[in-house]
Amino acid sequence: MSNAPVRTTCPYCGVGCGLLVTPGADGTSAQVTGDPDHPANGGRLCSKGAALGDTLATDGRLLQPRIGDQPVSWDQALARVAQGFKQVIDRHGPDAVAFYVSGQLLTEDYYVANKLMKGFIGGANIDTNSRLCMASSVAGYKRAFGADTVPCDYTDLEQAQLILLVGANTAWCHPVLYQRLKQAKKDHPQRKIVVIDPRRTATCEIADLHLALAPGTDTLLFNGLLNWLKREDAVDWDFLEQHTEGFAAAFKAARTSAGSVPVVAAGCGLPESQVAELYRLFTSTEHVLTLYSQGVNQWSCGTDKVNAIINCHLASGRIGRPGMGPFSITGQPNAMGGREVGGLANQLAAHMDFAADDVDRVGRFWGAARMATAPGLKAVDLLEAVGAGRIKAIWIMATNPAVSMPDADRVRVALQACEFVVCSEMFADTDTARTADVLLPAAGWGEKDGTVTNSERRISRQRAFLAPPGEVRPDWWIITQVARRLGFAHAFAYQSAADVFREHAALSAFENHGRRDFDIGQLASLSDADYAALPPTQWPCPATPAAGRQPPRIFADARFYTPSGKARLVAVTPRPPATAPDDDYPLALNSGRIRDQWHTMTRTGLAPRLASHISEPFVQVHPVDATAQGLAHGALAELVSRWGRMLARVQVDADQRPGSVFVPMHWSDALARLARADALVSPALDPISGQPELKHTPVRVRPFRAAWYGFVLSRERIALDDARYCVAVRAEQHWRLEIAGSAPMPDWAAWARWHLGTDGDWLDFVDPTHGRYRGARLLHGRLQACVFIAPTPSLPRSGWLADLFGQSQLDAAARAGLLAGRPPRGQADAGETICACFNVGQNTLIEAIRSAGLDTAEALGAALQAGTNCGSCIPELNRLLANVRRAA
Numbered sequence: 001m002s003n004a005p006v007r008t009t010c011p012y013c014g015v016g017c018g019l020l021v022t023p024g025a026d027g028t029s030a031q032v033t034g035d036p037d038h039p040a041n042g043g044r045l046c047s048k049g050a051a052l053g054d055t056l057a058t059d060g061r062l063l064q065p066r067i068g069d070q071p072v073s074w075d076q077a078l079a080r081v082a083q084g085f086k087q088v089i090d091r092h093g094p095d096a097v098a099f100y101v102s103g104q105l106l107t108e109d110y111y112v113a114n115k116l117m118k119g120f121i122g123g124a125n126i127d128t129n130s131r132l133c134m135a136s137s138v139a140g141y142k143r144a145f146g147a148d149t150v151p152c153d154y155t156d157l158e159q160a161q162l163i164l165l166v167g168a169n170t171a172w173c174h175p176v177l178y179q180r181l182k183q184a185k186k187d188h189p190q191r192k193i194v195v196i197d198p199r200r201t202a203t204c205e206i207a208d209l210h211l212a213l214a215p216g217t218d219t220l221l222f223n224g225l226l227n228w229l230k231r232e233d234a235v236d237w238d239f240l241e242q243h244t245e246g247f248a249a250a251f252k253a254a255r256t257s258a259g260s261v262p263v264v265a266a267g268c269g270l271p272e273s274q275v276a277e278l279y280r281l282f283t284s285t286e287h288v289l290t291l292y293s294q295g296v297n298q299w300s301c302g303t304d305k306v307n308a309i310i311n312c313h314l315a316s317g318r319i320g321r322p323g324m325g326p327f328s329i330t331g332q333p334n335a336m337g338g339r340e341v342g343g344l345a346n347q348l349a350a351h352m353d354f355a356a357d358d359v360d361r362v363g364r365f366w367g368a369a370r371m372a373t374a375p376g377l378k379a380v381d382l383l384e385a386v387g388a389g390r391i392k393a394i395w396i397m398a399t400n401p402a403v404s405m406p407d408a409d410r411v412r413v414a415l416q417a418c419e420f421v422v423c424s425e426m427f428a429d430t431d432t433a434r435t436a437d438v439l440l441p442a443a444g445w446g447e448k449d450g451t452v453t454n455s456e457r458r459i460s461r462q463r464a465f466l467a468p469p470g471e472v473r474p475d476w477w478i479i480t481q482v483a484r485r486l487g488f489a490h491a492f493a494y495q496s497a498a499d500v501f502r503e504h505a506a507l508s509a510f511e512n513h514g515r516r517d518f519d520i521g522q523l524a525s526l527s528d529a530d531y532a533a534l535p536p537t538q539w540p541c542p543a544t545p546a547a548g549r550q551p552p553r554i555f556a557d558a559r560f561y562t563p564s565g566k567a568r569l570v571a572v573t574p575r576p577p578a579t580a581p582d583d584d585y586p587l588a589l590n591s592g593r594i595r596d597q598w599h600t601m602t603r604t605g606l607a608p609r610l611a612s613h614i615s616e617p618f619v620q621v622h623p624v625d626a627t628a629q630g631l632a633h634g635a636l637a638e639l640v641s642r643w644g645r646m647l648a649r650v651q652v653d654a655d656q657r658p659g660s661v662f663v664p665m666h667w668s669d670a671l672a673r674l675a676r677a678d679a680l681v682s683p684a685l686d687p688i689s690g691q692p693e694l695k696h697t698p699v700r701v702r703p704f705r706a707a708w709y710g711f712v713l714s715r716e717r718i719a720l721d722d723a724r725y726c727v728a729v730r731a732e733q734h735w736r737l738e739i740a741g742s743a744p745m746p747d748w749a750a751w752a753r754w755h756l757g758t759d760g761d762w763l764d765f766v767d768p769t770h771g772r773y774r775g776a777r778l779l780h781g782r783l784q785a786c787v788f789i790a791p792t793p794s795l796p797r798s799g800w801l802a803d804l805f806g807q808s809q810l811d812a813a814a815r816a817g818l819l820a821g822r823p824p825r826g827q828a829d830a831g832e833t834i835c836a837c838f839n840v841g842q843n844t845l846i847e848a849i850r851s852a853g854l855d856t857a858e859a860l861g862a863a864l865q866a867g868t869n870c871g872s873c874i875p876e877l878n879r880l881l882a883n884v885r886r887a888a
């Protein structure tokens, strides 16, 4: 491959940032910068995108197909997959097999998987992990607009005068959109930003108003706004009467459930003044953009929440014009592409459904052997059917449901018991891969070619810049090969991703005539060279453009995709979550992302600098709840729900709403023990969208009373089965394991030698009276491993110890420091990393603030570079500045 920069797209979140990648000469590294010409990011990146070049090493990769534990040829593996599926289909019919796919797949992969299942196997049991992320938005848009049409565009961020961020911690989860919002606010300080979120998150730093509403009360809040709009005569009656239907019932439902500001304030747990302030801002501002994300979608009432928001935009006519509209921001890089090709079990392809004429049209276009005629099972139900034995063969592609599904322990047991499990995976050892009968090595980001669609309907190319290692192959190729072995060679004759894309584009235009929103007919005749050079392109882009239907203003003509052409206001009534907290499980668990990790960390976990910001699973608890439950900051806690349990480090934080706790969703068994948040999570579903209630599970949180606490630093990754709590963190030259155990250990020196080896010399400090041990193994004077054990969680920081792994010989001072448990005189400990891009630690920042009198994030940037690359850490820099100021 050449060393010229390659234009491609970030594989993480739904912002869909463009990248310029310069591959390294070694074939496993690359320099990654933001693409200044990409409309989504204009050159910006967040910490995750900026660290992509650190995630390309092939350790841990699955490089060859496997049947059981045995490496096999592709031919053997593909034959086994085809035979396994065929046997089940022949014996039990097409509904006994399933595909569980992912928003990480490229559109071309997704298209082929959906075509094989719905057009040729003849079932519809293909669903995607995007079901967990944005299915409620899809359902809400379809109810309101008659199609899954995102009516907004990122330029609206700069054109809106009022931005409502609902259930969206954009500073951490969509950082480049946050950067754009922040810049827009800086350019026009009169622009208002309101954050509606039970937690005070980093996003609140740019907020004029933060409404820390009670979890799940968004429908009440927006019903109250709808009622207010009517009462204050702020409704756009012309728009309502000409372009919508259902408004009388929606107004009635709003009045009945949310008839006054005091009623809404009491129900939402908010001061009346804040509710009234929000309503006044909405009423008095023409250009209002409501950005929402998983905090809205991941509820058993998620679809109703979405429609409560859309109702307010329709009632006020704030849609279809610049700087306004209800804007769902997707979590995954290609959640939108999955929606386009029918990756959801209740959709067909090209935004068509299972209506008889759609089934007929798609069947004719595909020349389908056996067309599915009814929706299949949605993700949670699909995995439940695996557990119940109704689905006997499942093919899992690019996702890790043993970690990421609600009630994850049950999902893992279901997969272990399933007759035939196939996984297409990049990595050899994921929690789900451990359950597979056949493992197929799939190409990852940088190795595969195709397209993704971001939250603003913009299709961008992912381009390969690395040669695939080992026998790795792209997903579209793997699926195509299996389809051919199932007897469908004529319909799966693709030779390239471009072949698949052209067919996908042609289907979108097939018998469309402007009736369906998703039409990319203009791209159906791209040559291979055009496809290779395809610039970011927003849809719709039909072969013959229709007036009033051009991006970005898809509803500029106020014509919607319902049979009447009118948008629908949907009467919604606030509903409580499926399971309420009670005496046994008194706290409401919320789960979500952290700044520097992605999904189950299979890729971001490879970048040491991303692990240095937050390296352990934690539970964030309000001080009042911490006191009530006897939880101390920095200690360990056990969380228990009706579905499972988890161990996590306690973070006492007043930003958390009393009565609620927050845990990150990222940790899996591959990196930690008892740290899978989704093992706790309720499998309750939204009845319309099938999206699980990942934002609300009643739990109890109790101190985990360990007999000992400690950490191990080792050049090799080691297994510590006798530690009840164990989290492995990859660092530059070693692994760090945070550990704790409940059984007393009689001889720590012997324990350390058993786990860390006996070669070389051991230095030991043993204090049995106080339960302390420190030990280090040196080989030819070079540090190989060290262990610190104490009876409490207050162990010394390990930052300075990491530096010792870079030294070829430990001098006397370093050896003495190891035994004393503190840095040698003159060696500073940078502390917990705040800026991941430039590796700037908290202690370094505090010292600079105090000694040099620095008092702004800009000043810290000028002095230490912190926050000057991706800017993701700027909210934390400001928080640190405030804390130091307060302490002074």
Ligand code: SF4
Binding pocket: 010, 011, 012, 013, 014, 015, 016, 017, 041, 044, 045, 046, 047, 048, 049, 050, 174, 175, 176, 177
């Ligand atoms: Fe990637 Fe960050 Fe951009 Fe999301 S915001 S696409 S994670 S660089």
